[in-house]
Amino acid sequence: MRLQGKVAIVTGGGSGFGAGIVRKFVAEGARVVVMDRDRVSAEMVAAETGARPFAGDVTRLADFKAVRDLTLAEFGGLHVLVNNAGIGHVPTPLDEVDEDTFDRINAVNIRSVYNSARAIVPHMKAQRYGAILNVASTGGVSPRPNLTWYNASKGWDIAATRGMAVELAPFGIRVNAINPVAGDTPLLATFMGADTPEIRAKFLSTIPLGRFSTPEDMGNAAAFLCSDEASMITGVAMEVDGGRCI
Numbered sequence: 001m002r003l004q005g006k007v008a009i010v011t012g013g014g015s016g017f018g019a020g021i022v023r024k025f026v027a028e029g030a031r032v033v034v035m036d037r038d039r040v041s042a043e044m045v046a047a048e049t050g051a052r053p054f055a056g057d058v059t060r061l062a063d064f065k066a067v068r069d070l071t072l073a074e075f076g077g078l079h080v081l082v083n084n085a086g087i088g089h090v091p092t093p094l095d096e097v098d099e100d101t102f103d104r105i106n107a108v109n110i111r112s113v114y115n116s117a118r119a120i121v122p123h124m125k126a127q128r129y130g131a132i133l134n135v136a137s138t139g140g141v142s143p144r145p146n147l148t149w150y151n152a153s154k155g156w157d158i159a160a161t162r163g164m165a166v167e168l169a170p171f172g173i174r175v176n177a178i179n180p181v182a183g184d185t186p187l188l189a190t191f192m193g194a195d196t197p198e199i200r201a202k203f204l205s206t207i208p209l210g211r212f213s214t215p216e217d218m219g220n221a222a223a224f225l226c227s228d229e230a231s232m233i234t235g236v237a238m239e240v241d242g243g244r245c246i
Contacts, residue, residue, distance in 0.1 A: 058108060133177065
């Protein structure tokens with residue numbers, strides 16, 4: 001129960017890594033709001049875990065303000081923010097990615113972190129306590145070819161994490177990131193271009209531990225970094241990648 005008494009918002013919590021984080025947080029005693037643009041997915045995870053669903057778009061500042069207000073009204077506090085929502089693009093030469101895809105990647109992977117900070121950091125500053133976790137990627141550390149603009153967005157997330165950690169430390173706010181390798185989630189086929197046994201085997205051959213990241217892996221790492229057990233850890237981007245970046 002390392003998150004007993006904590007209230008958390010998890011974006012993109014309706015599926016994949018986000019759902020794994022929600023499940024672990026609830027199991028560790030947190031009260032959680034599942035923010036996802038897919039209302040049905042958010043409601044399914046909430047029904048399973050006892051969390052509170054919220055249908056919202058992370059690219060909209062107004063939606064972050066709304067989820068903040070709902071969380072404070074229903075739970076009387078807000079201590080943890082997990083910026084998990086993210087998207088990728090199919091492997092494409094960098095000079096062939098169209099503008100709409102580029103803009104969408106930046107909106108979901110970059111602007112969402114800015115939006116959440118605008119809406120939620122003032123509350124954390126006022127209470128002089130908070131833990132923020134940004135879900136980045138091994139792509140931001142060791143890029144794969146033909147995913148350049150996705151890799152760049154995750155590199156931005158890592159740099160933002162470090163900058164936020166330094167600036168917010170005097171307010172008692174810790175900011176960390178986790179870098180998963182690709183997982184067996186709805187985004188897997190997007191990253192690999194296709195999902196066949198041959199492509200999976202080739203991808204797995206680049207991961208020393210020989211398996212994909214799982215939602216449970218992300219939940220375990222996130223629960224530690226957002227708990228008071230990690231009270232001296234800020235500004236790190238923890239690789240949860242089976243050795244992929246070695």
